[in-house]
Amino acid sequence: MTDAHWLFGDQLGPHFLTPGDGGPARDAPVVMIEARSVLRRRRFHRAKAHLVLSAMRHRAAELGDRVRYVRAETYRDGLREAIGAGPVTVHHPTSRAALRLVRSLEQVRVLPARGFLLPQEAFRAWAGERGEARLRQEDFYRWVRRELHLLMDGDAPAGGRFNHDHDNREPPPKGARTLGAPRPYRPREDEIDEEVRADLDRFERDDGIRFVGRDGPRRFPATRREALAALRRFVEHRLATFGPYEDAVLAADPVMSHSLLSSSLNLGLLDPLEAVTAAEDAWRAGRAPLNSVEGFVRQVAGWREYVWQLYWYFGEDYRRRNALGHRAPLPEWFLELDADAVTARCLATVLAQVRDTGWTHHIPRLMVLGSHALQRGWDPSAVTDWFHRCFVDAYDWVMLPNVTGMSQYADGGLMTTKPYTSGGAYIHRMSDLCGGCAYRPGDRTGERACPFTTGYWTFAHRHRDLLAANHRTSRAVQGLDRLGDLDEVLATDRRWTTQTP
Secondary structure, three states: OOOEEEEOOOOOOHHHOOOOOOOOOOOOOEEEEEEHHHHHHOOOEHHHHHHHHHHHHHHHHHHHHHEEEEEEOOHHHHHHHHHOOOOEEEEOOOOHHHHHHHHHOOOEEEEOOOOOOOOHHHHHHHHHOOOHHHOOHHHHHHHHHHHHOOOEEOOEEHHHOOOOHHHOOOOOOOOOOOOOOOOOOOOOOOHHHHHHHHHHHHHHHHOOOOOEOOOOOOOOOOOHHHHHHHHHHHHHHOHHHOOOOOOOEOOOOOOOOOOOOHHHHHOOOOOHHHHHHHHHHHHHOOOOOHHHHHHHHHHHHHHHHHHHHHHHHHOHHHHHOOOOOOOEOOOHHHHOOOHHHOOOHHHHHHHHHHHHHOOOOHHHHHHHHHHHHHHHOEOHHHHHHHHHHHOOOOOHHHHHHHHHHHHOOOOOOOOOOOOOOOOHHHHHHHEOOOOOOOOEOOOOOOOOEOHHHHHHHHHHHHOHHHHHOOOOOHHHHHHHHOOOOHHHHHHHHHHHHOOOO
């Protein structure tokens, strides 16, 4: 008999059932398990729980009689109910915990990972030639482009250079409330979505499962058909304006020209190669400029792939790294997504976006939420867990390198060359979030001192020696030495340890 094949909830696209090259048999029966223990383990954003369960149940409906869909307390219970002690295959899971689980089960045979661009063996070989100190994203990105012949003309990068960041760092158009890009794809809910929402209500009412955030109409694809429609909508109508403003932020336009495809990629509904190929095809057909296409390709084939590979390469000890010695607990207003309690307009705006949708784009994540956590000295493992729980596109492999490594610099520079934080001036330049705020980005003392500006100088003071030894951050220490009011700045900043910013 053909072995059954187990699909995890982030392995939902057709490429996870394709036979050959380490895949399951063509006629393999499918097992899917909805484990309530996952929802008990963490207090997830309700919109995230809704999206994942909706996507799983939609996939089961598509597979029909081929699938055995089990709702159980744990994966072990569900697998026992589905197949007993029979043999089962599964593609390499995306978390270390899930990999430990499947390897502990005698009847489970683990197949190679899918849903990414390169095998882990290829990355290990590349990394082994360079050493940990030289695993930089830019080098990795160029290697991937060459390996996959992606956005290349022969041996040369399309347009003559790999990196178009210089053209992709524009502040938002002056005076604009929105970018004016065509609206992104929005799915329509159906009876499966209604069923999931009713079950979430019941979990909260009867099973002691708790969520955070709001669950409004579903904003992100839950099926392969919806994900392809979202990809087409982005490539045909929004990709052209993506590049220049990808680092800009507008309060009334949180989506701007971003693709909103991260959740579809991370659920396995889209394969990353089809996404970047569609973008490249648009450039070659003259439908999108190269800088926008390269920016999107960099996000998927550069950053997403880099994060996936580093998650496995750095090992389990990586999650315990805390190079800066940050130990402060996350405050209640942050844990509860209580944007209404926050005065700083940038932080309140972004926190409200997370509360209401479970999503913001990468700059609010890094330079508002992450930067504030870094300045306040919050425990990086708690910050990583918060991001994991509160974003619809977040998984352990996504957030451990992104937050522990890049955002909180807890790995001491293995992943990035400097801590990513700034004063209010950067937020003011790259957004409209400072307009109408009770604080002034240029004030570092007094009642209207910006918490990001005081936080920046306090962070620089606290980690003076580390920053002085890094050529990319040594100017911050030089600036610190020129402050004649440092003691007053530090005193002003101390109020944020007891007062909501």
